[in-house]
Amino acid sequence: MSMVSWIENGSERTASWRSENGAPAPDRIEIVDDAVTANAALRRLRGGAGLLWRGDFHNARQLLKAVSRRIDHRAIPANLDIAALFRAHRAERAERALVLGRILVLIEPGPRLALSRAPVVAEACREAYGEIQEPTLVALTELQGVLSAHQWHVRGVPVPALGARIHPRHSVFSPSRSEYVDLVARAALPETAGGVDAVDLGTGTGVLAAVLARRGAVRVVATDINPRAVDSARENMQRLGLEDRVSVLEADLFPPGRADLVVCNPPWLPGEPTSRLELGIYDDRSDMLRRFLDGLGEHLTPGGEGWLVLSDLAEHLGLRGREELLGMIRRAGLEVIGTESTSPRHPRAADPHDLLHAARSQEVTTLWRLRPLPGGTIAT
Structure with a gap:
């Protein structure tokens, strides 16, 4: 963490700078309160200033919404093909995140917000950041994400295939889209003499590992490279009473040994993620997908299967063709x-006003059942 300094009421103040997305600290810090207008705030934000909010917390949220609306008014040309449209959409979202991420709040040790009508943030901030020992500057958008993630963690996400709730931790991808879970819940398990040993790669919250265990897999090993995901999955296995059948390991993809079934639900879109949460959406140069496919054969028992769960949204966005995947x-x-x-059931797939509706409306999520070619032959 870096340190940030600014002048306030004639005195120099300092605080730690924290950004889960790795965003750099603003070049300069300016103090604003309820008197600032959205137009004035946007001009200063685009000029590189970080605006440290010292007014009412609810008014800070209103300012954030007002500035966001003004950014959204910048139109993307309608005559772009879908691939160019997607690139323009991502670029606009990146710029929007950068600008809005300069509206700042100061978290005091406790942790707490010294603002009128501020919510209690202690538990949520400890979950995301650990103990805060010194004043810490964060983007208001990030703090809102921390508070929302805490609510997801407390309330849980209903998973119909489990008949239970999964509780994601901060920065762990939430299983809010149930269609890919349903595919794993209904596909026929490989036939084995002593029950199925399964592996779930990139387990996240552990939702697919839990589904496999509930379906009768005698042992499931779930892996993830993200320590927060490992903690989240372990916690969910305890909540579901599955900790005796599901082992969760911190590992970069495959665990040691072989299994009858290896399941992988990699990020669906090729591209460079810009935050921890985007690690669940974007797979840089399809790295995880390629490593899963290339390593699958040596991690299966004879007669075992690999299940690749993948949306074809990348195909409709012109990011990866079907023949490329088959190759x-x-x-x-x-x-x-x-x-x-x-087919998808999330609201954006049926929203004609969504910028990427043409692609989302055609999306299909598929569970591909894979096995090694006879004799280990590599097809050309």
């Missing part, structure tokens, strides 16, 4: 022995 499968020495598919 990756063939070059890894694998064959497709079956598929299960479903």
